[in-house]
Amino acid sequence: MPSTEILIAFTLAALLMNISPGPSNLYVVARAIAQGTKGGIVAGMGLAVGSMVHVMATVLGLSAVFEHSPTLYTAVKLAGAAYLIYLGISYWQNKTEESPDGDGCLVEPVKRKPLISVFRESIIVEVTNPKTALFFIALLPQFVVPESGPISLQLLILGLIVTLSAIPCDIAVAVLSSKVSNYLLKNERAQRIQERVSGSILFGMGAYIVTDEARAVGD
Template structure:
């Protein structure tokens, strides 16, 4: 097991990385804007569960498939973008009941499943673990598999408070929107716009990468 000073420095680095804007916290923001902080917390839990898929894959070396199989990498990336686009379009097409001042709600179970799929189909998460975790693992500390697993769990768990901060911040914006008569419609459109823009960014980034290769 890595010494405590290595684990502390790694945890600090993971917190900084998790606080930087990315698909995960943007999804939490979109869900919190649409339905409030509780939905954001559930989304954060789903994202953490999806991240565990990549942690387990990295700990046994399966994440290397994405590195050495570019076609599979591209396919999974586009599947994730398509799912984000689908969610965004659902928000944009929804017609909330303005008379009650609330947007259409999704169950916590559905939010959890959606956020799990968003993270589990994100190949960048797999590559992130594959690139970062080995830098802090050392055979002199013991078997590499358990080390990679512990380091991956640190990244996943440190992302949860970061996502909660995003959810709470987005909920403040939501309360401001609630003071306006058309708030539910605005919430749905803003949430959908974030997800559609995120999907387009992923597709555009992939197109640029293919053009430069």
């Protein structure tokens, strides 16, 4: 079982990542704009279910890696760190794409759908999103302490924290996007600021992991 300190630190990291702009957040925004707050919340619930699929895959796959190959475990951590750095850089390089009429809209208007269809679609969106899988592989291993108990249980607990902490974030996005959607979707400068703050967080996490691993090798 992870220590209280690790759980608190991980929960804060998960919240920071969940409130940072990304494909899932934009999907919730799109559904909330098309179908109001309720549509955005339903989309968030579907994303949470899809996220759990990735959690279980991470638990089943990474626990075996950690227990039988410490070298491969380190390689996974470094690969995850590299991916976080890549994401951070990509956020800084992203440019707002304008709609055909040049208003700078980031999310195109979408048609209304039955809420059950929104829920099913959201699950598929999250399950088939390779970035979500890579993100779990990148983030969860950094907070696993082999001496603290079964690896699979630690990964499951950490994965649940990520999924559960995303729910209030998605609800907040759904509510806010229905009220300030014009500003968030049409103000290019505001979107760039969001992307660069998120990118800095991701880059910083990846750089810290690489530095920490290099220090451990040196010791």
